[in-house]
Amino acid sequence: MNSILQIDERNLQVTTEPGVITEVLQNAVKEKGLFYPPDPSSRGSCFIGGNIAENSGGPKAVKYGVVKDYVLNLEVVLPTGEIIWTGANVLKNSTGYNLTQLIVGSEGTLGIVTKIVLKLLPFPKYDLLMLVPFNDLEKAGEAVSAIFRAGFTPSALELVEIDALKIVSKMVDSTAVPVTDDIAAHLIIEVDGNHQDTLMAEMEAIGELLTQFDCGEIFFADDAQQKAELWKLRRRVAEAVKLDGYTIEEDTVVPRAELPALIHGVKELGTKYDFKAVCYGHAGDGNLHIRIKKEGSIYSLNNPDVIPALKALFELVKSLGGTISGEHGIGLIQKEYMDIVFTETNLKLMKGIKKIFDPNNILNSGKIFD
């Protein structure tokens, strides 16, 4: 069984094996007052090793960064049987090529990670959470970019389209969030820090700013229970909309201010290719999860109806300066679309690197590219 090997309180680092559940690791370091921010929605069941393979994110990424920003050093078993440490247990490193960052996000195709040294932060003392309804989806997108331009850095800035919220509210039988017909989307906004007074002032200032974007009445989560219920709703959106028939999930990411254009484009593509889409995700990072369904059709990835629609979506994302995956990775499913965002030369380099690490192509072969 895999375990956490050492919480180094002197250096704010943790050494762990890959098969530790993300939330277990987060809770263990929190007991020491320490913070490991990356928090995918599946954190209660996913493994740290998998998070490294996919360079996972989560709501906190908008302020704290993704997995790659916390990985200091990795022990890796190469397909040749050789074992290396990729770097050193240090916060800065300019010693040779960055093998650590090459392994992070390589989806298990270059080596098997067996030990992991992660950077930790002091756990922030306070957080505040609010929910802001908008009656226009694109206006919600515009508001996101205005928040950062005004100098705020929330610790989470999530967007959930109303259709997704209706579905998840029903599934978890929650009345935590008002769902009325004039609402198009909600933003969930969290700020955190060590000074409660300034956090309160910051939250109010953000609320004030949002009134310029025709937001509705802001709901402040008053206590730990309300916060937990709101986050539970948000974390279960993917599962709920999947069960509702939105079987295809995309993980598009664009520069933050292009979110309204992406959202608008998704709806247009829905009309053109006859699918329904719900949007939700990490709006503060420009990372929009788009789930698709088509009534009366098995809208799965090997359905030839789907491919042109997804191609059009990724071409739109590319034209907005974005790319296919922000935090989920490519795997088997998205590799057909890699040539939309990469040239032959990019892919040739990646395949060359794969061959250096794994000359006999024995590790996760067929993932990311053929």
Next chain:
Amino acid sequence: MNSILQIDERNLQVTTEPGVITEVLQNAVKEKGLFYPPDPSSRGSCFIGGNIAENSGGPKAVKYGVVKDYVLNLEVVLPTGEIIWTGANVLKNSTGYNLTQLIVGSEGTLGIVTKIVLKLLPFPKYDLLMLVPFNDLEKAGEAVSAIFRAGFTPSALELVEIDALKIVSKMVDSTAVPVTDDIAAHLIIEVDGNHQDTLMAEMEAIGELLTQFDCGEIFFADDAQQKAELWKLRRRVAEAVKLDGYTIEEDTVVPRAELPALIHGVKELGTKYDFKAVCYGHAGDGNLHIRIKKEGSIYSLNNPDVIPALKALFELVKSLGGTISGEHGIGLIQKEYMDIVFTETNLKLMKGIKKIFDPNNILNSGKIFD
């Protein structure tokens, strides 16, 4: 002539060419209220392109990270003449191998960077600066790690040994910093943020904590001029001690709490190998610059006296969990020592990657490794 191509205020990004001086870029984005944190001491003369080649840091790295944390996307001309963009202009990216992070820190050996997309932050509204004398160098090192363990994240935490300070104070003819015989080292501590009151409280709490480590009387920089003078002193240390005969500069980095052991070890090695050393640098990151001189001898890198001393130093660094270079890179000078921190397998992988990008070995050949 190279120039800044676009400051994207909507997305908090800047696109620049590599031959822009770091400080020029910082000032240009600051005019828009934006912040590009990496700030090597040479920022008035070094280029963004060079910073990317070396994955540079600087005092702000302790809170804000190094160059690699700001590079979103790079246009690179490969030695084969092909041109690629390494990624996308996004804050999160799990689409294929991280070619961007492979180029950052590769010291010009893999390709020529021709365009750079950097992430920016809102410029923090306030900063406070203090100077704290210690009469014991190792106690100063212990205090550094206590600051982080107590939950503070300063925006700079620099250490300067008294010998270095004496030399630089003379060179710039400054009386800004008290230099008395009972002082062994100073810490320079900066906090920044958007709320002056909480910053003040934080600075006082840090000062209170430091009294547990036998610090002397704390000097608060009262105004912009005092701050500028203090930073000028700090930034010119390397130049001053070099002119004073400390010709060899090392860029060691260890886990933060190992700083006292590193400092102690450096002094012991000095006795054993008959050299004088001064230590200064980015203590908050565990990144200690060590400058060495030997009276009556040309203590240069090709002097056979030097090699065993540096080998012993790097073996110490490695044994503390650290590595050779935190922010300066390897180049020609340090490559002799790469096998202390890396196995043959690590080096074989790096050389393999080099060959994929540069099959004819025409780019910066002989740098990092042979």
